[in-house]
Amino acid sequence: MRIASLLPAATEIVGALGLADDLVAVTYECDEPAGVRDRCAVVVDTALPAGLDPAGVDAVVRDRAARGLPMYALDRAALAAAAPDLILTQDLCRVCALPSDDVVHALAVLGSDADVVRVDPHTVEEVLAAVTEVGVRAGHPRAASALVAGLRARLDAVAAAVAGRxxxxxxxxxxxxxxxxxxxxxxxxxxxxxxxxxxxxxxxxxxxxxxxxxxxxxxxxxxxxxxxxxxxxxxxxxxxxxxxxxxxxxxxxxxxxxxxxxxxxxxxxxxxxxxxxxxxxxxxxxxxxxxxxx
Missing domain, CATH: 3.40.50.1980 (Nitrogenase molybdenum iron protein domain)
Incomplete structure (x- = not known):
């Protein structure tokens, strides 16, 4: 399966599932698994100027939000050339990543029938559920099950270690x-x-x-x-x-x-x-x- 991940967290999930070789398109922020930007088309870039301090970033974000301007730019031509079967995106935060509505509209314009999965967790449990969903939609439910089981075991170990303190x-x-x-x-x-x-x-x-x-x-x-x-x-x-x-x-x-x-x-x-x-x-x-x- 050819996977386009338009969200760094989703790219990380794909890599943790052992499916890094299936990635064909990512964002400029994707850095896990290592070297993923070198192997894939980079189809999302930021619309924010470089070199801003925290106050400058906040000011630009507020201004662009007030004017209805996007925080990210999607390279539609590069996405079309990557020809993904599965696209991972989000609606959690318009400042953190490209919103899924932009992706769905672009796919309609491009005439693509790629499967779009929204990865929108708000809690740790929902992050684990997102890992499961990505694994299932990518055709690797067993890998997802094993990964989630390992993560739960580590969470349980921390809970036991800090209990009563x-x-x-x-x-x-x-x-x-x-x-x-x-x-x-x-x-x-x-x-x-x-x-x-x-x-x-x-x-x-x-x-x-x-x-x-x-x-x-x-x-x-x-x-x-x-x-x-x-x-x-x-x-x-x-x-x-x-x-x-x-x-x-x-x-x-x-x-x-x-x-x-x-x-x-x-x-x-x-x-x-x-x-x-x-x-x-x-x-x-x-x-x-x-x-x-x-």
Whole structure:
């Protein structure tokens, strides 16, 4: 089967299912499995200017949203040339990835009858369900079943390791300028890692707040996890707002890989957070996932 993934999380799922060789088209952000952009047509690019700081990104996104302008550009000709049988897309967040309506309209224009699957999880359970659905639609249900079973076993191991321990209040910053409290599955990651989310609601959307509101949350620890950024950028952004953050430890995390992308590596993110919140309860994560800033 020829698979086009227009969502980095879906590309990660395809790779984790052992189907990387079936991918024929991806986005400019797809980086897992490694080297996927070199092997596939890149059919989605960003419409945002390069080199913006967090405040600049926020301003451009707000402006484009207010004017009804897209955040992403779909290369219809490249998608048609890739001739996919299965297209993976989303409607969860118009800022995070190309919306499925744009894809469906493009397919109608192109005269393609490719199967379109929307990958729109809001919780960890829904991420696991998305893994199952992608596997089934790609014709590999057994691989999906085995992958989900392995992920559940790891989640159960973390739950057992943190059971009965005191739960610190954890502030997760999904953006730093302006500050955003997390939504979707991110507060759930904190809970599964043995913490209490100080702000943000499981399954809800991320929300912009003020620094005064953050001060009132009473966080014991802050995790800087800027949406779409890796560890080095998270560390830099944490330092930029360090004096504004609540007192207590501050940790930066590779959010793009382990926090905001709704794929199998969310389990790696939970394990990394558990190691931060409860040292010694679970194995330390490999280098490059989290870093203490304060």
């Amino acid at each position: 005191a739960r610190p209040r954890v502030l997760v910053l999904e953006w730093t300028d302006p500050p955003y409290l997390p939504g979707h599955w991110v507060p759930e990651l904190v809970r599964r890692a043995g913490g209490l989310a100080a702000g943000g609601a499981e399954g809800a959307r991320s929300v912009a707040v003020t620094w005064d509101e953050i001060d009132g949350l009473g966080a014991d620890l802050t995790v800087v996890a800027p949406c779409g950024y890796g560890l080095d950028d998270a560390i830099a952004q944490a330092h930029d707002v360090l004096e504004t953050l609540p007192p207590g430890p501050v940790v930066a995390i590779d959010s793009a890989s382990y926090v905001v992308r709704g794929g199998p590596r969310l389990v790696d993110g939970i394990e990394a957070l558990a190691a931060v919140l409860h040292p010694g309860a679970v194995p330390e994560p490999p280098p490059g996932r989290v870093s203490r800033v304060r």
